[in-house]
Amino acid sequence: MAQMTMVQAINDALRNELKNDPNVLLFGEDIGVNGGVFRVTDGLQKEFGEDKVFDTPLAESGIGGLSIGLALQGFRPVPEIQFFGFVFEVMDSIAGQMSRMRYRSGGRYNMPITVRSPFGGGVHTPELHSDSLEGLMVQTPGLKVVVPSTPYDAKGLLISSIRDNDPVIFLEHLKLYRAFREEVPEEEYTIPLGKADVKREGTDLSIITYGAMVHESLKAAEELEKEGHSVEVIDLRTLMPLDVDTIVASVEKTGRAIVVQEAQRQAGVASHVIGEIMERAVLSLEAPVLRVAAADTVYPFSQAESVWLPNYKDVIETAKKVLTF
Amino acid sequence: MAGKAQKAQFDVKKTLKAVEEQFETLQILNEEGEVVNEAAMPELTDDQLQELMTRMVYTRILDQRSISLNRQGRLGFYAPTAGQEASQLASQFALEKEDFILPGYRDVPQLIWHGLPLSQAFLFSRGHFKGNKIPEGVNVISPQIIIGAQYVQCAGVALGMKKRGAKSVAITYTGDGGASQGDFYEGINFAGAFKAPAIFVVQNNRFAISTPVEKQSAAKTIAQKAVAAGIPGIQVDGMDPLAVYAAVREARERAVNGEGPTLIETLTYRYGPHTMAGDDPTRYRTSDLDNEWERKDPLVRFRKFLEGRNLWNEEMENEVIDRAKEDIKNAIKEADDTPKQRVTDLMEIMYEEMPAHLEEQYEIYKAKESK
Numbered sequence: 001m002a003q004m005t006m007v008q009a010i011n012d013a014l015r016n017e018l019k020n021d022p023n024v025l026l027f028g029e030d031i032g033v034n035g036g037v038f039r040v041t042d043g044l045q046k047e048f049g050e051d052k053v054f055d056t057p058l059a060e061s062g063i064g065g066l067s068i069g070l071a072l073q074g075f076r077p078v079p080e081i082q083f084f085g086f087v088f089e090v091m092d093s094i095a096g097q098m099s100r101m102r103y104r105s106g107g108r109y110n111m112p113i114t115v116r117s118p119f120g121g122g123v124h125t126p127e128l129h130s131d132s133l134e135g136l137m138v139q140t141p142g143l144k145v146v147v148p149s150t151p152y153d154a155k156g157l158l159i160s161s162i163r164d165n166d167p168v169i170f171l172e173h174l175k176l177y178r179a180f181r182e183e184v185p186e187e188e189y190t191i192p193l194g195k196a197d198v199k200r201e202g203t204d205l206s207i208i209t210y211g212a213m214v215h216e217s218l219k220a221a222e223e224l225e226k227e228g229h230s231v232e233v234i235d236l237r238t239l240m241p242l243d244v245d246t247i248v249a250s251v252e253k254t255g256r257a258i259v260v261q262e263a264q265r266q267a268g269v270a271s272h273v274i275g276e277i278m279e280r281a282v283l284s285l286e287a288p289v290l291r292v293a294a295a296d297t298v299y300p301f302s303q304a305e306s307v308w309l310p311n312y313k314d315v316i317e318t319a320k321k322v323l324t325f
Numbered sequence: 326m327a328g329k330a331q332k333a334q335f336d337v338k339k340t341l342k343a344v345e346e347q348f349e350t351l352q353i354l355n356e357e358g359e360v361v362n363e364a365a366m367p368e369l370t371d372d373q374l375q376e377l378m379t380r381m382v383y384t385r386i387l388d389q390r391s392i393s394l395n396r397q398g399r400l401g402f403y404a405p406t407a408g409q410e411a412s413q414l415a416s417q418f419a420l421e422k423e424d425f426i427l428p429g430y431r432d433v434p435q436l437i438w439h440g441l442p443l444s445q446a447f448l449f450s451r452g453h454f455k456g457n458k459i460p461e462g463v464n465v466i467s468p469q470i471i472i473g474a475q476y477v478q479c480a481g482v483a484l485g486m487k488k489r490g491a492k493s494v495a496i497t498y499t500g501d502g503g504a505s506q507g508d509f510y511e512g513i514n515f516a517g518a519f520k521a522p523a524i525f526v527v528q529n530n531r532f533a534i535s536t537p538v539e540k541q542s543a544a545k546t547i548a549q550k551a552v553a554a555g556i557p558g559i560q561v562d563g564m565d566p567l568a569v570y571a572a573v574r575e576a577r578e579r580a581v582n583g584e585g586p587t588l589i590e591t592l593t594y595r596y597g598p599h600t601m602a603g604d605d606p607t608r609y610r611t612s613d614l615d616n617e618w619e620r621k622d623p624l625v626r627f628r629k630f631l632e633g634r635n636l637w638n639e640e641m642e643n644e645v646i647d648r649a650k651e652d653i654k655n656a657i658k659e660a661d662d663t664p665k666q667r668v669t670d671l672m673e674i675m676y677e678e679m680p681a682h683l684e685e686q687y688e689i690y691k692a693k694e695s696k
Contacts, residue, residue, distance in 0.1 A: 069481015
């Protein structure tokens with residue numbers, strides 16, 4: 001075991017997979033000799049060579065096409081999109097092409113691609129760096145969408161994502177890269193995609209969340225505990241496919257739920273989670289399922305992040321509404 | 326207040342002209358089937374020349390029959406190919422089996438001659454997943470609908486070949502309109518930066534649906550767009566099978582020798598509409614222009630060339646026509662006999678392992694389908 005930040009855990013997973021499978025290729029803007037703008041790929045080109053870990057021209061769509069072409073030649077591409085706000089440039093390669101390849105070829109071709117990309121607010125990035133756009137990915141049949149919130153989850157989920165033979169969008173929250181350290185096994189391990197994790201058990205209320213909001217929710221749960229409320233916090237970890245069984249089991253136990261996301265209310269995946277609860281567990285509900293989400297504006301100018309981004313106080317406020325409904 | 330215009334420091338007109346002059350049209354056979362460029366003549370045996378003519382005649386018949394089958398409602402989406410036989414088939418003829426084709430939506434003929442069964446091409450047209458399930462060992466992907474996407478993907482396939490140390494190339498096709506897309510530029514630029522063995526073909530048939538090529542760009546040729554990627558560009562007479570073959574063969578040689586990609590512009594024409602989905606070319610094309618290009622027909626000039634060498638006659642041509650018609654009839658029958666698609670079939674080809682939400686839906690549809 002070693003104490004690792006999420007950046008280190010991701011780096012460790014990438015190293016593991018480069019060793020494990022000669023078809024694994026890492027590429028993107030400045031991921032080679034520079035080791036990535038967040039050092040996620042630090043040291044990997046030196047260790048595995050320019051043939052396996054390489055820089056590309058500055059063009060996201062080209063990177064997407066490159067991934068698809070390399071996959072057609074039997075490689076296992078792990079491209080990086082520098083910031084997920086730049087996904088619009090490569091929307092066709094992701095949502096119009098790789099997500100559909102197995103289907104459109106009747107299973108003749110498949111796309112074992114893992115698109116890694118950072119996102120998320122709280123660190124005063126410039127425009128279109130921090131936007132939460134996972135909702136767009138979740139709406140695309142053929143993709144899997146993974147958002148880890150801890151170093152341990154990040155390593156196990158990334159190894160699983162890379163080994164998956166269908167395209168996975170692996171979103172790394174900027175604020176969580178170096179926010180804290182955690183014990184992470186040095187040997188390889190996997191965490192199944194599509195499985196949520198109960199980060200805290202409770203009996204009065206279920207908080208269903210992901211990404212940086214997991215930590216805000218845990219903080220809120222602690223505060224609520226002091227006031228006598230037992231709160232369960234479910235980290236979705238995979239947003240597509242959703243772990244409906246874990247969500248429903250929790251709601252059936254607690255009878256109350258809120259869904260917490262950093263994305264705007266009209267975006268993200270909260271509505272989808274609520275839809276599943278309504279269809280499957282409405283008879284267990286003591287109160288409506290409410291959402292914590294950002295305002296439906298464009299992502300804030302950096303100085304406005306603190307008033308715009310949802311935080312543990314918003315979680316507490318919404319939790320209380322549901323607890324006292 | 327505006328001052329007096331300063332004397333130009335750069336002769337921009339001269340610069341433009343100097344670039345354009347580097348992209349003269351390569352032609353080997355003129356409209357009369359005469360060899361006008363002996364030095365560029367590709368080395369092809371008599372058998373190969375006959376085979377190329379056979380494929381062109383066969384494909385012209387395939388186009389005629391496809392239009393007619395489409396009108397009868399026995400085919401779906403169809404983008405006519407008549408006029409582009411030299412551009413499509415002579416370029417494919419210059420490939421080897423291990424080369425990988427990334428076609429656009431009009432490039433079904435290249436796939437067929439690379440090994441895609443005709444019945445599957447018809448299933449593609451109708452909209453059946455089995456049409457796209459390319460047989461193992463046939464190095465093609467089904468026709469790309471998103472114009473330009475095949476270009477960036479081609480750069481990736483070519484880089485993959487380079488990494489594998491394979492002596493093969495990736496070839497892709499787009500049209501004159503497609504050369505305006507961002508992916509067109511990114512594709513050729515990536516392949517250039519990685520020195521990848523790719524051949525990028527632009528079939529310039531002068532129209533993107535109703536928009537003439539002059540409205541796509543102020544560039545005098547599309548071939549010169551290669552300059553932006555720092556790669557060789559060639560403009561060829563796309564109605565001349567020998568010129569197209571020679572250009573692609575040469576690009577292939579360069580690519581497998583590690584010298585990187587080439588952009589080839591073929592000047593061609595489609596005699597038919599853009600697609601069979603209601604496009605009416607009389608709204609945007611004059612009959613004079615149609616007639617001018619019909620005089621350039623690749624079949625006419627190649628027929629004259631071969632007849633002049635006693636390599637072709639009417640009997641041979643009729644034999645090809647009869648064979649094509651027979652094959653098409655059988656392929657349509659085979660397509661008709663293909664089982665109808667079910668929703669469960671579509672679910673099965675989404676992922677390697679079906680996720681829980683699809684599994685749940687699968688059971689619902691399976692129950693519906695068994696009623």
